[in-house]
Amino acid sequence: MFESIVYKEWSVAWIHNSKFSKLLQLIPYQYKLIRGVDFYNYCLDIISKQSNFEIKFGEISEVKTEGNKALMQLNGEAFFADFLFNSISFFKPVLKPKELYLLQHFKGWIIETEKSAFNPAEATLMDFRTSQEHGTAFVYVMPFTDTKALVEYTLFTGKLLQPNQYEKELKNYIQEILKIDSYKIIENEFGVIPMTNHKFDAADGHIINIGTIGGQTKGSSGYTFRFIQKHSARLVKNLIKRKNPFIALPAGPKRFLFYDRVLLQILKENKLPGNKIFTQLFKKNKPQQVLRFLDNESSIADELKIISTLPTLPFLKAAIKQR
DSSP states (O other): OOGGGOOEEESEEEEEETTEEEEEEOTTOOEEEOOHHHHHHHHHHHHHTOTTOOOOOSOEEEEEEETTEEEEEETTEEEEESOEEEOOOOSOOOOOTTOOEEEEEEEEEEEEOSSOOOOTTEEEEEEOOSOOTTSEEEEEEEESSSSEEEEEEEEEESSOOOHHHHHHHHHHIIIIISOOOOOEEEEEEEEEEEEEOOOOOSEETTEEEOGGGGTOSOTTTOOOHHHHHHHHHHHHHHHHHHSSOOOOSSOSOTHHHHHHHHHHHHHHHTSSOHHHHHHHHHHHSOHHHHHHHHTTOOOHHHHHHHHHTSOHHHHHHHHHHTO
């Protein structure tokens, strides 16, 4: 439903490490970028045209179930509803034994150069030719034109870096890998996504959890957007058919949660570097198989093929710890 606001899309994408480079042919998949401002404007425009919606802005201090209603405190005022859909995490989850919690954090610049510096038909999905001293780290590049691109430095680690460390790695990558000496920064962004095998609650009384707090962020990759769309479709289907939105988590086979737990265990211990794992995935398998796997839509045959291409001993040890 968001096709009309896709800002740029690519049918091919590179993956690099220090000893390996491959241009991935993604079809029938496409790598798509939607700008945040376009996404919000698109959704708010649809909502504003509905006569039964009212948009309010403010500080939400509390959400809870009270009696047979959901309660929200907005700017000190109480609002009640039959159901409340909540995407706000008010606290870090309390982890149980075998639950892990990492962070995917990223700093990105949209840069513009005076001379041609990019091939706008080719994106970079993962480039591990950056320092791995802090943990698994890579850069992805989404070129809009031959002189303008988003360059994003991303890490999977237990804690955040200092602001100047992100900027240092971005500058190094642009100069050393992209071979660009002169550019200007048009926009910048920073974000943090939890990567965890913590079991989030689908609901708390009359509060329906959505987004990351609703368990829609894939633990081993941080992928969220498509999982949110699938989850929202299920919520709507239930509302129409049953007059309530309650659904069980997770959707689909539970084996994908086990795969996530195993990979998180390996990333947490850092005994097998993440750059080697992700490079091996795309080096030894068709990109379509890997993308289906990352979307939790792969077949068991796909998964057996993928698993067979990964180092056996580290994954076996991690699997035993997560049994």
